[in-house]
């Protein structure tokens with residue numbers, strides 16, 4: 569049928585197959601199925617999904633992200649850092665600071681460069697969305713969801729909901745190693761309270777500027793890291809009084825650390841690495 573060149577890249581082990589649509593063409597109707605196929609570690613390339621680097625009318629580049637189940641996400645923090653790296657290293661942008669269009673709006677990237685290669689990236693993720701209608705969640709539209717009880721499988725948990733352009737629900741645990749990621753994650757992901765599904769995060773508070781973090785991602789399951797989820801966890805931790813606004817917080821994910829600040833101005837800054845693993849041609 570066809571083929572395309574790709575780069576496999578990762579942010580803290582959250583890997584995606586990146587395709588440059590400035591140079592490649594993939595039929596739109598094949599995208600969900602191709603995301604499933606390339607993500608398969610046995611019969612495909614192996615990744616958490618597919619990310620397209622596309623032309624845009626409002627920014628130098630646009631990012632589209634598909635989870636490994638073929639569903640299209642509206643934002644991806646680790647993906648944005650890798651798109652920024654790819655765009656700079658492939659001369660899709662000339663400056664070290666530039667906008668990237670996503671399905672949930674524009675974000676701003678700032679790349680750090682050593683010997684012509686991008687090592688670290690800061691993304692201004694914009695403002696979190698906190699109303700039920702913005703998560704989205706069912707219930708009173710204008711209400712925020714902070715430390716709200718939720719009954720699941722005959723047990724009561726306390727949840728906080730934050731959107732970073734995609735939906736997140738955060739549960740606090742005393743020991744991150746005991747977090748019910750694979751037992752509770754898939755149940756909450758599809759809970760009817762979240763009409764578009766939800767990414768499920770578990771957080772252990774270490775101090776007022778340090779968190780441990782695990783995630784069950786909507787559409788991909790357990791991943792090594794989730795950039796939007798780590799941002800949501802920092803916002804939730806400020807809302808719950810665990811961490812401080814305008815103070816850089818280190819978030820320890822399975823794949824490594826992200827440095828995140830929810831500023832007084834209201835935007836969330838996320839800084840972390842982006843790495844290229846390999847390139848190749850995928851035949852489909």
Ligand SMILES: N[C@H](CCC[C@H](N)C(=O)O)C(=O)O
Pocket residue numbers: 582633635640641642643644645646647734735767785786787788791793794795796797
């Ligand atoms: N599973 C997410 C998309 C990927 C987000 C994550 N990989 C990140 O780095 O933010 C969703 O469906 O909203």
